[in-house]
Amino acid sequence: MRLFDSPAAKIGASIAIATGLYGVSFGALSVASGLSFWQTVVLSLLLFSGGSQFAFIGVVAGGGSGVAAMSASALLGIRNGIYGMQINSLLRPAGWRRFAAAHVTIDESTATATGQTDPEEQKRGFWVAGVGIFVLWNIMTAVGAYIGGALGDPKQWGLDGAAVAAFLALLWPRIKAFQPAAIAIVCALATLLAIPFVPAGVPILVAAVTAGLIGWFRPAPDPGHDSDGMEPDIDPYALHSGHRGNASHTGHTGNASHADDAGDGEKS
Amino acid sequence: MSLWFWLLVSVVLAYATKLVGYLVPAKVLDSPRMSHIAGTLTIGLLASLTVVNVAASGTNVVLDARVGALVAAAVVLWLKAPFLVVVIAGAAAAALLRLLGWP
Numbered sequence A: 001m002r003l004f005d006s007p008a009a010k011i012g013a014s015i016a017i018a019t020g021l022y023g024v025s026f027g028a029l030s031v032a033s034g035l036s037f038w039q040t041v042v043l044s045l046l047l048f049s050g051g052s053q054f055a056f057i058g059v060v061a062g063g064g065s066g067v068a069a070m071s072a073s074a075l076l077g078i079r080n081g082i083y084g085m086q087i088n089s090l091l092r093p094a095g096w097r098r099f100a101a102a103h104v105t106i107d108e109s110t111a112t113a114t115g116q117t118d119p120e121e122q123k124r125g126f127w128v129a130g131v132g133i134f135v136l137w138n139i140m141t142a143v144g145a146y147i148g149g150a151l152g153d154p155k156q157w158g159l160d161g162a163a164v165a166a167f168l169a170l171l172w173p174r175i176k177a178f179q180p181a182a183i184a185i186v187c188a189l190a191t192l193l194a195i196p197f198v199p200a201g202v203p204i205l206v207a208a209v210t211a212g213l214i215g216w217f218r219p220a221p222d223p224g225h226d227s228d229g230m231e232p233d234i235d236p237y238a239l240h241s242g243h244r245g246n247a248s249h250t251g252h253t254g255n256a257s258h259a260d261d262a263g264d265g266e267k268s
Numbered sequence B: 001m002s003l004w005f006w007l008l009v010s011v012v013l014a015y016a017t018k019l020v021g022y023l024v025p026a027k028v029l030d031s032p033r034m035s036h037i038a039g040t041l042t043i044g045l046l047a048s049l050t051v052v053n054v055a056a057s058g059t060n061v062v063l064d065a066r067v068g069a070l071v072a073a074a075v076v077l078w079l080k081a082p083f084l085v086v087v088i089a090g091a092a093a094a095a096l097l098r099l100l101g102w103p
Helices: A007-021 A023-032 A037-047 A050-061 A066-076 A078-091 A096-103 A107-114 A119-151 A159-174 A178-194 A202-217 A255-261 B002-023 B032-055 B065-078 B083-099
Strands: none
Touching (some): A007 A023, A007 A119, A023 A037, A023 A050, A023 A119, A023 A159, A023 B083, A037 A050, A037 A119, A037 B002, A050 A159, A050 A202, A050 B002, A050 B032, A066 A078, A066 A202, A066 B002, A066 B032, A078 A096, A078 B002, A078 B032, A096 B002, A107 A119, A159 A178, A159 B032, A159 B065, A159 B083, A178 A202, A178 B032, A202 B032, B065 B083
16 A cells, blocks of 8 residues: 555656566567577566666677677676665665565666655665566567567668667766766777777777776766766656655756765765 | 577676675775766767667678668657657668668
């Protein structure tokens, strides 16, 4: 009963529907990139992190090796470790819940939880978003993989164009300020320059090294930009304006949340 | 079979990364520099993956219908379209340009 009265649970449910639905595009693109139906399904069930899943199939689609696909996927998943630490300090899950929580620790569940102030609401938001997305994402992945397999020639349907659009859509919410835009441009150029000189898939790792170096040397005290790049693909609090608590959340959704974001680095 | 192997390695690494946040004491990871690196990596990798999927064909840089998909996606993102609409716009642009004869 209490779940129905909970603003965080409502936000969690709507973000679950919005995110879960685009599992269909992952499923279709994964099969188009050359993965089998079952490889696609296993990625969504067990890897379960949209960005890393798209990275894996994106490298494979470009003719990259399994090692390169694995590296891109693993590097893109590093932020989930930071999210895990944030959720652990907020929710303090114990026993088996800790292992379940780790699996559903992704951009959206973290953003839903950290947007709330009341610990009970944080808990409800995290679990409703995390489990809801997990269920829907997996169902829609299977649907997409089935459709993708039935379509035939992926190029005729523009599925390679769909992959381009998907990556731009994942990048887009993360480049709302000058610094992240500059990082994106530098890494894009590094990739373009590397393509003719190294095997397929490796240009992405060249960009990763470039980004890692920039991240290491970026000035540390930079309030409001500590969490650039750590935004969810879909901001739960843009879907439901008005339910946001006062707590900071990992996203950087414009001026309204600027003051909140400044606290991200100190949260423990 | 080899792809299965690396896929399963990716699965293990992804879960291990998530779990580290829960098992390692917060002060080890909770530094602005860690957030900087994780955030910068995320932006850099997504930018790179976008470029590779637009312009790479093996080890060649080519301009084909995928450029049209990039432009279409950027336009609808600018108009604040939801994720699925963006993906469909990208597919439609690429398919349409191929119908018109662009490779």
